[in-house]
Amino acid sequence: MSIYNSGSVTVKVGSASVTGNNTDFSTYVSVNDLFRLTDKSTFYEVAAINNATSLTLTSRYADSNEQTAVTTEHIATTNSATRVYSGTLDHTPVIQNYVVITASNERYTDDGAGNLTGSPTGSGSVDYDTGAWSITQNATYAASVNITASYYYGNTLTAMPYQIVRDFTPH
DSSP states (O other), X not given: OEEEOOSEEEEETTOSEEEEESOOHHHHOOXXXXXXXXXOOOOEEEEEEEEXXXXXXXXXXXXXXXXXXXXXXXXXXXXXXOOEEEEEXXXXXXXXXXXXXXXXXXXXXXXXXXXXEEESSOEEEEOTTTOEEXXXXXXXXXXXXXXXXXXXXXXXXXXXXXXXXXXXXXX
């Protein structure tokens, strides 16, 4: 087993992207190597090496201690003629499974795969990386109603020491 840890990295919690500073990922890292921040115990598998200072993990980096809650963000206002609404959330990356969009008696919840399921009816989607969202309501409103979003987004961890474990034998 060998370890690569030259330079430092920036990781956004909720994203699969890792940005290096004074790194040479394209020379010393391979797909399927294991990545972790030095002070954390969770390893992530490397999915792609984009260049010397950028790599992608096979899953989104998770750390519940490094998430920020948005309890009520106004994202749109309904009108009597429209059933489809869309926009972009203010903060990204958005943490999977935590998005709730509310419009009067309609509540859209995130299934962790980017789909928003309406209750009692309706559907929508959310892009965790960009914050783009859309909902389609099955009914219109006679009066204006505020549409709000509640969600968590990931904090950015900068200049972090890390390790890439290479040449390992899985158990």
